[in-house]
């Protein structure tokens with residue numbers, strides 16, 4: 286095992302040092318000793334960050350599903366790979382063993398091949414958190430198809446944009462989804478989306494809610510009968526290390542969503558390595574990450590990372606508030622969860638409820654707690670530590686991004702002393718730096734700046750699907766030669782990092798990245814709206830909520846304002862999804878702009894947060910007079 290597992294602080298520092306002094310031999314040893322390769326690499330790394338070019342494990346051959354499934358069959362065939370917990374407490378959980386996972390994925394992969402899907406084809410997966418979602422993802426990986434999972438809370442328009450951007454040939458969906466007390470007709474959303482998508486030839490439909498659906502002849506097929514007829518033997522496609530594994534869309538501050546492309550070997554090595562260390566995973570642990578597979582956290586830390594380690598990973602279909610606010614803790618008790626990984630927004634929501642919901646359950650199985658997706662505030666950290674971890678389970682505050690593929694800065698539990706609100710230290714192989722506004726690195730401790738990563742790591746996204754130029758411009762031009770994260774951070778006196786939040790126009794609401802531009806575009810399509818600007822403002826559960834400043838056209842002026850607000854939010858729900866709805870809408874007569882016409886969001890953010898005393902110098906604005914009006918009209 287060697288450097289694969291870190292057990293104490295001394296070992297961490299030694300490992301970290303060697304990973305920086307000789308990154309190639311560091312990653313080579315890990316890759317060599319812990320994975321199954323059909324052929325080893327000729328070279329570990331080739332890179333030119335100025336051009337945004339990176340390759341790892343050049344010319345190596347492998348299939349990630351052999352690493353996540355087949356190799357565990359020899360010793361662990363009957364071990365539970367995926368423990369599926371349904372939405373409804375009356376329904377029984379499913380224990381899917383590695384053997385069954387192998388069968389299901391192989392059959393599914395054969396169905397994909399039968400329907401004409403080949404290596405390199407894009408397959409869009411739009412499914413709720415049911416086992417078929419895991420099978421679909423792994424089946425794509427088995428045959429070398431590139432999966433693009435779209436979170437099943439996105440609207441039909443958002444789904445269509447993503448399907449078209451990567452020209453998916455197939456969509457895998459379900460009749461519907463159960464979420465708490467609600468049923469959502471997913472197939473209808475897909476049908477609506479596909480009116481705009483000519484590239485899709487086939488739709489596979491898993492049955493979950495048994496709701497009424499229409500099947501378009503020769504395009505739509507129920508999944509189960511196809512699986513029933515498929516062989517359970519499926520030769521994996523042998524992939525090159527740098528062959529694409531998946532596309533996952535994330536919001537940018539401008540323009541359409543970015544299809545981040547991850548490739549095979551580097552992603553696998555990094556996801557597996559970080560899973561093992563950050564959760565101090567041991568054989569027989571029952572690990573649970575509450576994210577949705579529709580986000581990167583679900584890709585790396587529900588599926589690929591845990592399965593590559595032969596772990597038991599829990600997949601939960603429901604929501605934390607159903608049937609009541611004790612659901613998470615009931616599941617922890619029932620399955621004796623050892624590692625629990627969730628989002629600060631969920632913690633804040635649960636912390637508002639009666640303590641009974643958490644205290645009536647036995648949580649003594651928990652060894653490690655984790656958070657991800659946004660900064661965790663001190664209060665939520667302590668609530669988590671006191672009432673869930675009972676002050677004995679270290680909290681790993683894990684900082685990373687869709688683009689980074691895996692966790693980058695995080696404590697290693699029982700190794701790194703934790704500090705509330707701090708993601709603490711970089712993982713081995715990760716070289717963070719803080720930059721000032723002029724692109725100069727800020728050295729030393731007790732400093733604050735823009736967070737960059739100065740050296741490539743195996744799981745970094747390789748490009749934006751179809752637009753390498755945008756990839757380069759977004760991440761590699763602000764500070765040439767380094768990867769710019771878009772986040773601000775500070776480094777304390779001992780070198781611990783604390784992420785302070787986005788420094789661009791991405792707003793994180795309940796852990797979801799939302800770009801301001803697409804929301805503004807959606808609002809501006811309302812016939813009564815002339816122009817709009819969106820900013821984030823602090824919210825005690827969601828972290829940030831959205832505040833919209835809207836200028837009406839003349840035809841809107843006479844209309845009922847409350848109705849208009851509802852219509853604007855409906856427009857957003859239709860174009861993007863309910864997660865992007867605005868908490869507050871203010872109608873204004875103008876927006877503060879620079880002389881070059883750029884909206885000054887800094888001022889709007891302060892007004893939204895009620896910090897109007899220190900707006901800074903507004904005299905350079907094109908129209909300083911509007912500011913007063915906006916403050917008055919709040």
Ligand code: WTA
Pocket residue numbers: 535580581582656657658659660661682683684685686687688708770771772784785786787793796797798
């Ligand atoms: C934010 C999620 C503070 C950050 C894995 C980042 C965090 C963005 C943390 C990426 C954390 C994620 N502390 N902020 N522990 N983790 N973020 O792509 O702003 O959905 O850039 O990936 O979430 O969100 P994404």
